[in-house]
Amino acid sequence: MVRMIWGMGAVAVSLAFSVVNAISTSSTSIATETTTATATATATATTTATATSTSAAAAAAAAFIANDTSVKFALNIPNENSNNDLYFSISGPSSCSWIAVGMGSDKMKHSLMFMMYADSTGNNITLSPRIASDESEPSHAKDIVVERLAGTGISNDTFTWHGRCLNCTSWQGGSLGSTTNKKASFIWANGPPIALKSNSLHADIKRHSSYGVFTMDLSKAVGTAGVPAIPASNSEGASQVSEKVDNNFSSAAHAVLMVLVFVGLLPLGIVILRFLNSPRWHAVNQTLSLGIALIGVGLGAQLGTLYNRTKGFKSGHQIIGVMVVIAMISQWVLGFLHHRLYKQTSATTKFAPIHVWLGRVVIPAGIINGFIGFPLALNPKLDWALLVCTLLIIIIFTPLLFWGWKRRQAKEIEGNTGEAEGYHAEPWRAPQAQYDIGLNQMNMNMNMNMNMNTNIGGPPPYNAGGQQMPQQQQQWMPGQSSHSYPAQQGTQGCQILGLVRAICSGLSGMVNGIHIFGLLIQMDYEWAKEFRTHPLKLAKDWD
Known part of the structure; x- marks a missing residue:
């Protein structure tokens, strides 16, 4: 019995040791597998990162930084480039509405430009490849394909773009040129600090606030294919040739002159004529207004050739503007003819009402066209300034015009208080001094x-119509009034x-x-x- 119990105890102990040994072996195996997996993953990640770093480091690049640091650009040309691809990186402050780099020329014409701006969310970047046909806003180049690569986005108030341009060492009207060119010409520019958020590759842009020309040694860009890093300094052979600040004077002058004419001078002309009753100064004011308006139209026509949205001369602002100026010229001619005839006849002419009504149409039409023009120029907030100026002029000039109208009404009433149709009181009924x-x-x-x-x-009473009254009606007695003559x-x-x-x-x-x-x-x-x-x-x- 004792032996049986001892045997069973030994079996139980042996079984327990076996279970413990099995658990220990399993745990060791799991730990070993976990360690192996972790090590493998770490090694793989390290290898990948190292490879990526090696690739980035190995990617040759020609690099440029603008003197004002508003544009940073790096270019890689694969040495085995059967597809004519290019790798490039662009960076700059997101406070600029857009940033662009062009290659192939030191001028805008026929340069291939990479223009980037914020997308509709404001969190990422839209890059639009564009080509300019002249010194004007470039248009989207549909044949140029650009791929977005890792690292692209907006971070720390900075635009950063990494990409590859497919088959773009040459394009319609231009090319990058020889890779051995040590003085290859490039251009750069940045837009004014306004909000521009769009997913469209055709987005309307404002004129650049600064721009310049730089050169790079393309031989420094040839190497292993890869995305070049954002440069910290210029590469060997890269230098800035010029930098200019664009004041966009024409656009500002066009706006100021036209607002001055339609909100200031033309309403002032009405006050001069109706309140001050001075036809001469009214004519001077009208002539000055027309001259300034023609200058403004000339500036507007020149501006229309610079932007894609106005090159076709199809915008409402342009069409209304031409119609208003034609009406102004017609009004001036009619006013001149009316004045000449009036001096000869001292009577109103058929030109007068047309002249007046053209003025009533021209002024509000010109102001309305201003409200249309500011959004077209991508300055919609200036509509508020125009509204304030318009209301201010209305508040100032309306009381003056009303005062002049009341004064004219009083004169008309005073002129109508005499007897009917040219009849005056008899001389003997005029008041006479009694003693002196x-x-x-x-x-x-x-x-x-x-x-x-x-x-x-x-x-006999004077008859303006020239017809004599019947004989019995001509027997007027002294003191008899024409108003009381019996009917x-x-x-x-x-x-x-x-x-x-x-x-x-x-x-x-x-x-x-x-x-x-x-x-x-x-x-x-x-x-x-x-x-x-x-x-x-x-x-x-x-x-």
Whole structure:
């Protein structure tokens, strides 16, 4: 029994040792496999990194850095290059709207340019290969294919592009040239600091803010194919030839001149004519406005040849601008003709309303065209400045124009307060001084009174139409007003009314006679003698 128990214990112990040994062996195997895998992975990664580093280090490159460090460029030309591929890297500050390097020439014309800018997300880069046909905005070259390679992106406010250009040692209109050229010409440029985010290879760009020319020794670029590193300094044989700052004066001058004309001078011309009532200075202002507008149009036409978006002369801003300027020329000619004829006839002409209405169209059309022009120039924020200027002019000039209008209305009302159609009050009804009267004035009053008695019916009313009134309507009595003349002449009521008025007029004449008689007492005998003949003549006229 004891032996049996001892045997079973020995078997159990042996089994336990076997299990422990198996577990230990398994753990060792797992650990060994893990260690082997880790070592293998580490070795592989190290080998890959080393290989990559070796490849990058081995990639020959010609390198250039602009003096202002706005552009860094490196180029690799594979020594076994049956496909005519090129490897290149470009770097520069992301504060620039775009950065570009061109090769094949020291001018824009026929250069192949690699232009990079932020994509629509602002986190990566769009690279557009472009070719310029002249000193103007380059156009996308559809036949040029560029591949994006690892390391491309925007980091630390810096654009970085690594890429390969397929079969691009030559292109339409140009080529890189011989790889033994120690003074190969390149150009570089960067855009102004504005926001440009686009995935399009045809994205509209603004004119460069700085640009230059540099040369490189292409023999330094020939070597093992690979992406060149961003350079820290110029390679041997690389140097900057020139650097220029572009002020873009034409664009600014075009905007300033046209805003000055349509927001400043033309509204001022209205104020000069309507408020100051000065046709001469109005003409000077209109001539000056037209001259400045023509200069602005010339600058605009020249600018239109520089950008892809305006080369075809199809934009609304350009079309409206030409129409407005043609209207301005027509308005000036009509105003000139109107002024010449007016000086001869002192009457308005058929040109006047056309001149006025052209002005009413030209000014708002020019201002609206300005709001269209700023977005076309990729300066949409300047629309707010134009709006402020326009509102300011409206606030200043509107009260002046309203004041001038009220003044003209008052003059028109004052001119219409007289009698109807050329009729003036009879001289004998004019106000006279009661006590202080000179000889000349007394003589005039006396003669008027004599004439009144000669034709007691009074002078016939002036008819502007040239037609004489019926005989019975011409029997005007002294003191009778043209406004109160009865409209139903010939009726019994009108006859009675005419008789009453005749009596009143007679009494008025008597009063005037007594007044004159009293004045004549103070005069000499000759004046009194002339007066004594008056009653006989008066009686004869009444007979």
